Amino acid sequence: MRYLYIALTEIKSKLTYRFDLGVEFFSKLIELTMTLAVWNAVFSSGITIRDYDKKSMIAYLVISSVLSFLYTFEPCFRLGKLIHSGRLSVQLIRPINLWKSGLAEQTGRKAIYFIILFIPFVIFAKLHNYFVLSIILFIVNFVMFYSLMAFISTVAFWLENTWPLRPVFSAVYSLLGGILFPLDILPEPVYRILVYNPFALVGHVTAKTLTGSNENIALYILISVFYTLIFYFLYKIFFKAGLKKYEGVGL
Amino acid sequence: MNIIEGENLSYDYVSFEKKSGFKGSLKDLFKREKITVNAVKNLNFTVEKGKIVGLLGANGAGKTTLIKLMTGILTPSSGKINCIGHTPMFREEKYLSRIGMMLGQKSQLVWDLPARDTLELLKMIYRINTSDFTERLEKLTEMLSLESKINIPVRKLSLGERIKFELICSVIHNPELLFLDEPTIGIDILSQNKIYDFLLEINRIYGTTIILTSHNTKDITALAKEVLIMKNGEFIYSGEVKELRILTDKDISYTLSTNKDINPYIGEKGKCERTGYCRYKLNVHSADELGNLNFKIVSSVQEDASDLDYILSTIYSGE
Structure with missing residues (x-):
């Protein structure tokens, strides 16, 4: 219940800045328009790439772009901000689990996007046979991606600034997650390896699932759960080790 | 009855010594001189329940480290510490629910929302029942004259009002042990006096033990009868304020x-x-x-x- 309230507080904070929400939507729209323009030019000669014609490529890119609203890197920088502002001390003396409160915050932060953007896709996903599995995959992926970001965030105990990592993450997510192009247009052996990386699970795999062209959903859910556990335990180990470094900063 | 007991409590950490000049900076890139800092050295002390104790010392004396050890943020390098029957370093939920901390310069208020929202959040975090919460909030806001400010976004409050709300946040769950770091930093005399009255009142009504660090000696004379003075990680004085003059x-x-x-x-x-x-x-x-x-x-x-x-x-x- 208390973590639900943390999420609710985050929703309230997010709603305070309506203009920021609008700007975020607008910048994503520009990003998507540019990607679509590039692919529109590629398909202007009437070719098909692997199994993609112009229509299916646009559907894929719109969905993967929408997904990138939900899978963002804020949790990766949360710990760094807390450490450098000294507010980690405030969090540490509260009787709450920092990992869970971070997940609740991220859920709250993304709740509005989830409602505005995801409901039409849920309705769309209902059209195919894997509705429940698709929803489970989406939820598990959300937690898995948060776990990955939370684990990476622990480098803040050793690094002075974590923000230079942001462009690196964006590039990795866009390429390995299949945001710029579907991963299955790559050569088969490369695709077989890339499709199981955490970024592909939240990007390419989820987009394919929501368009109804994925049949191994249960397997992907299992892999995602496996990743979640790994990242969670790594977070615990690194957080504990990092906390020992958290000494010199004044209260 | 003792609420805090420290026995041979020490805390060391490894730091680096930075060489000066450009050449020194280049050398530092490859090899740094490690130094071990003894932030807290072999402390033996007790604090009685219901007391207000001033923890004093110049900058770098070890006050902050000692508070971090008492709140469980840091783990002692050696020795023991016991607070309200708990070992702080384990950061048990039971222990954390029984302590409160206010850091004058580190806000726990949600900046974009009214203070009421942060307090409602704390109500959930500390599992305070609704009737207790409503009664306590009413009393605390009245004591600090904040009734009309509770629904105003934190970012629009004055510094003094924010500090007062920080205080309410740290005592809303009625902690047995309260740690205050610079509770009156940057605020006017009228507000300072309100805060003194408020702290003396919660100490009197609820028997809250208060550990107070401040460089404003007025805080100490107004609130604490006993002080612990630290220098280079050690206590150099422990006793009543009035005896200090000797x-x-x-x-x-x-x-x-x-x-x-x-x-x-x-x-x-x-x-x-x-x-x-x-x-x-x-x-x-x-x-x-x-x-x-x-x-x-x-x-x-x-x-x-x-x-x-x-x-x-x-x-x-x-x-």
Whole structure:
């Protein structure tokens, strides 16, 4: 219940800045328009790439772009901000689990996007046979991606600034997650390896699932759960080790 | 009954010594000189339940480290510490629910929302039942005159109002042990007095034990009867504030207000001078001399904080 309230507080904070929400939507729209323009030019000669014609490529890119609203890197920088502002001390003396409160915050932060953007896709996903599995995959992926970001965030105990990592993450997510192009247009052996990386699970795999062209959903859910556990335990180990470094900063 | 017990408590950490100049910076890139800092050294101390204790010391004396050890943020390098029957380093939920901490410069308020939202969040975090919460919130906001400010976004509040709400946040769950770091930093005298009254009241009503660190000696004279003074990670004084003067052999100064413009001091050992209408300054060697005041005409006695400033600076500098 208390973590639900943390999420609710985050929703309230997010709603305070309506203009920021609008700007975020607008910048994503520009990003998507540019990607679509590039692919529109590629398909202007009437070719098909692997199994993609112009229509299916646009559907894929719109969905993967929408997904990138939900899978963002804020949790990766949360710990760094807390450490450098000294507010980690405030969090540490509260009787709450920092990992869970971070997940609740991220859920709250993304709740509005989830409602505005995801409901039409849920309705769309209902059209195919894997509705429940698709929803489970989406939820598990959300937690898995948060776990990955939370684990990476622990480098803040050793690094002075974590923000230079942001462009690196964006590039990795866009390429390995299949945001710029579907991963299955790559050569088969490369695709077989890339499709199981955490970024592909939240990007390419989820987009394919929501368009109804994925049949191994249960397997992907299992892999995602496996990743979640790994990242969670790594977070615990690194957080504990990092906390020992958290000494010199004044209260 | 002791609420805090420290036994041979030490905390060390490894730091680096930075070489000066460009050449030094280049050398540092490849090899750094490690140094072990003994932030807290072999401390033995106790704090009694219901007391207000001032934790004093110059910058870098080890006060912050000691508070971090007591709140479980840090794990001791050696020795033991026990607070309310718990070992803080385990950060058990039960222990964390029984303590409160206010850091004057680190806000726990949600910046974009009214203070009520943060307090409602804390209600959930500390599992406070609704009737207790409503009653306590009403009482606390009334004590600090904040009733009309509770629904205003935090970012629009003045510094003093924010500090007062920070205080409410740290006591809303009625902690048995409260840690305060610079509770009056940057706020005006009127608000400072409100905060003193508030802290004395919660100490009196709920028996809250308060550990207070501040560089504002007025905080100490107004609130604490006992102090722990630290220097280089060690205690150099532990005892009552009034006994501190013995260390420096300095007179105590009091500002007296009277309801008649007549010198209220009838003793012979001290010196009492008129400083204004119905205001006198009394200099005595011992607090016992206060017994020689004519309390029929004395309306208030305020110990002079600047005296403590002098005493502390003498102690810190080791003169």
